[in-house]
Amino acid sequence: MSEKFTPEEEKNLAPFFTNLDRPVFGLRLPQEVAGALFSRYSRSTKSLRRTFLDEFLGDSELALKELLGGEHPKHDQSQALKKARAFYDRVLVGYGDDSVAQLGGAHIACENISNVAANILEDARIGIAPLEKSTRYVRFDQKDERGEYLFYREPGIMASRYRDEYLEVLNLLFETYSRQLDPMIDSVRQTLPIEAVELRDPQTGGALSYAAAQKDEKLKRWAESAYRATVRAHACDVLRGYLPAATLTTVGFFGAGQAFEYLLTKLYSHELTEMRELAAAMHRELDGLIPSFVKRAKISEYLRETTSATRAVATEIVREAPAKAAEAVALVDYDRDAEERVIAAILYPHLRHPLEQLRKLVAELSAAERRKILDEHLKRRRHRRDKPGRALENVYYTFDILGNLGLYRDLHRHRILTQERQGFTTGHGYDTPSEIEEAGFKAEFDRCMERAAELYDKIYKAFPLEAQYVVPFAFKIRWYMKMNLREAVHIGELRTVPQGHPDYRKIVQLMWKEIQRVHPSLAGYAKFADWNTYRLGRLQSEMRSEYKKSAFRE
Numbered sequence: 001m002s003e004k005f006t007p008e009e010e011k012n013l014a015p016f017f018t019n020l021d022r023p024v025f026g027l028r029l030p031q032e033v034a035g036a037l038f039s040r041y042s043r044s045t046k047s048l049r050r051t052f053l054d055e056f057l058g059d060s061e062l063a064l065k066e067l068l069g070g071e072h073p074k075h076d077q078s079q080a081l082k083k084a085r086a087f088y089d090r091v092l093v094g095y096g097d098d099s100v101a102q103l104g105g106a107h108i109a110c111e112n113i114s115n116v117a118a119n120i121l122e123d124a125r126i127g128i129a130p131l132e133k134s135t136r137y138v139r140f141d142q143k144d145e146r147g148e149y150l151f152y153r154e155p156g157i158m159a160s161r162y163r164d165e166y167l168e169v170l171n172l173l174f175e176t177y178s179r180q181l182d183p184m185i186d187s188v189r190q191t192l193p194i195e196a197v198e199l200r201d202p203q204t205g206g207a208l209s210y211a212a213a214q215k216d217e218k219l220k221r222w223a224e225s226a227y228r229a230t231v232r233a234h235a236c237d238v239l240r241g242y243l244p245a246a247t248l249t250t251v252g253f254f255g256a257g258q259a260f261e262y263l264l265t266k267l268y269s270h271e272l273t274e275m276r277e278l279a280a281a282m283h284r285e286l287d288g289l290i291p292s293f294v295k296r297a298k299i300s301e302y303l304r305e306t307t308s309a310t311r312a313v314a315t316e317i318v319r320e321a322p323a324k325a326a327e328a329v330a331l332v333d334y335d336r337d338a339e340e341r342v343i344a345a346i347l348y349p350h351l352r353h354p355l356e357q358l359r360k361l362v363a364e365l366s367a368a369e370r371r372k373i374l375d376e377h378l379k380r381r382r383h384r385r386d387k388p389g390r391a392l393e394n395v396y397y398t399f400d401i402l403g404n405l406g407l408y409r410d411l412h413r414h415r416i417l418t419q420e421r422q423g424f425t426t427g428h429g430y431d432t433p434s435e436i437e438e439a440g441f442k443a444e445f446d447r448c449m450e451r452a453a454e455l456y457d458k459i460y461k462a463f464p465l466e467a468q469y470v471v472p473f474a475f476k477i478r479w480y481m482k483m484n485l486r487e488a489v490h491i492g493e494l495r496t497v498p499q500g501h502p503d504y505r506k507i508v509q510l511m512w513k514e515i516q517r518v519h520p521s522l523a524g525y526a527k528f529a530d531w532n533t534y535r536l537g538r539l540q541s542e543m544r545s546e547y548k549k550s551a552f553r554e
Helices: 007-016 031-041 048-057 077-095 098-102 115-121 163-191 217-242 257-268 273-287 301-317 338-350 355-363 367-378 390-394 405-411 434-438 442-462 466-470 485-494 502-518 539-553
Strands: 105-114 128-132 248-256 329-334 396-404 418-421 476-484
Touching: 007 048, 031 048, 031 098, 098 257, 105 115, 105 257, 105 273, 115 248, 115 257, 115 273, 128 257, 163 217, 163 434, 163 442, 163 466, 217 434, 217 442, 217 539, 248 257, 257 273, 329 502, 338 355, 338 367, 338 390, 390 476, 390 485, 396 405, 396 485, 396 502, 405 476, 405 502, 434 442, 442 466, 476 485, 485 502
Parallel strands: none
Antiparallel strands: 105 248, 128 248, 329 396, 396 476, 418 476
C-alpha cells in the first residue's frame, strides 16, 4: 500500500520524484544528494520519500528548494549545488562508505584521443559503459583545420630524433588509406555486384533477387541504399588495417562515481603522457559534474611501483624467446568436470541439497538423464537474446589469442570476463585482407607495413611503451580471455552474426571449435552461433535498417 502524503508534502515532493503514489519511482536530484539519500535510507525504517521530507528537504545546509524545480528557480543554483555537495560529504562520513559512490554517475565524452588511450580507458570493466567511434561507418581520411591527418603526436617521440620519421610513416599510412578508399569501394562493387549477392525481404525474411526487388520501387530503393552502405562499410573494414594505433578517435562513457574515481587513479599513475594528461582533463570535467565522487582520485605510488617492478622482474627472469604460435586460438585451460558442474547448478535452486552432494549425485546419472536435464533447461531458447541461465557460469575456459589489432578492439569490449593484453607490437606479423590483393594493392600494403615495422623497432629501443602508437591495425597482438560458458555462449552467438567483421567472426568460431572439442555435450546449446562465411554479410542488416527508417519517415 502506497504511503499517503498531505497536499503540502505532495507539493514539496513533486519536483524531486517521478511519482508520489507508486512503489517504484525515479529521482530528480543531484547525484550527490541521491547518493546521500540512499545511504541514509539504508539505515532507516522510513520510506525513501519520507526520509527525504523529514531529513533532507528542510535542511538549510542543503537548500534543495533553490535547486531543481523549487519555488525559487531563479536563485543561484551553483550555490545550491555547492551546498548539496557539502551535505553529501557530511552524510558520507556519517552513514556511508565507498559503495555510496556507486549510486551516482555521469556522462563524459573523450574526443581526439588515440586508439592506445581508448583501449586503456575501455579496460575499465565494472561500473563504466563505453561507446567508441566506428572504423566501419566513419571514414578516417579527414584532416584538421591545419591540413593534418588526425593522429596523436606523442610528446616524447616528437621531442626525439624519431620525430620526422614518425610523422613521415604515419602520414604515409593515412595517405595510402585515403587514396585507396574510393578505389576499394569500386573494387568491392565490381567483385560483388548487387545482382550477385543474396538479398532478403526486410519484411518477410524470404530470399529475394535483385531482379525481383526491381519490380517494387520500395524494395528496390531499400536494396540499393543498403548495398551502397554495405559496400562502403566493407571497404572501410578492409582498409582499417592501415590505421595506426595513434589514430584519433572518440569514446563516450557513462560511469558510476566509484568507477570513475578508480579509473582516474589508474590514469594518473600510468607511464604514458597521454594517459596522465587525459586523467587531468577528465578530472576537471567530472569535478563540474560529480566532484564529491572523484575528489580522492590521485596518483597511486602503489600502482606505479608495482607496474615498474613487475616489468623489471619479468624481463630479468624470462630470458628465452617467445614460442611461435601455431594457431590463432589456443585453449590453455578448462574445467574437466564441466557437465557435472553445470547440471548440479541447474538443479540447485529447485532443491534443498548442498551443492557438493548434487555434484556427486549428477556424477552417477546416466547420459540420458543428464541430457534430459540439460534439454529442459536450455532447449527452449528461441533466439540469442533468450539468455541461458547462471548454471553455465560454473564452467571456465582460458584462451590465448593472436589476432590483429582491429579485431581485438571489437572483442575487447566484452565485460563479463577476464582479459589481459600484451603491448601492441609489429613482432607477430600482420594480416592481409583478400580484398587488398583483389584490388591490386598488396605490394603497396606490404611496403606500408614494412615501414611501420622498421620504425617500431627503432622507437622501441628508446620508447618501448610509446612505440605502440606506430602499430597499424593489421598487425597481430596477443591477449588472453578467461570466460565462463554463459559468456562464451553470448560471445559465440553475438560475434558470429553475418554482419560481424570477418576477422573476429573467425576468431570466435575457432574458440567455439575448441569448446566443442572438449565439451561436445554442452557446446550444442550455443545453437545460434553462425558457422558460415559471408561476403557483404552486413547487407541484410542494412536492408532491415533501411526498411525501419522508411517506415519511420512514412
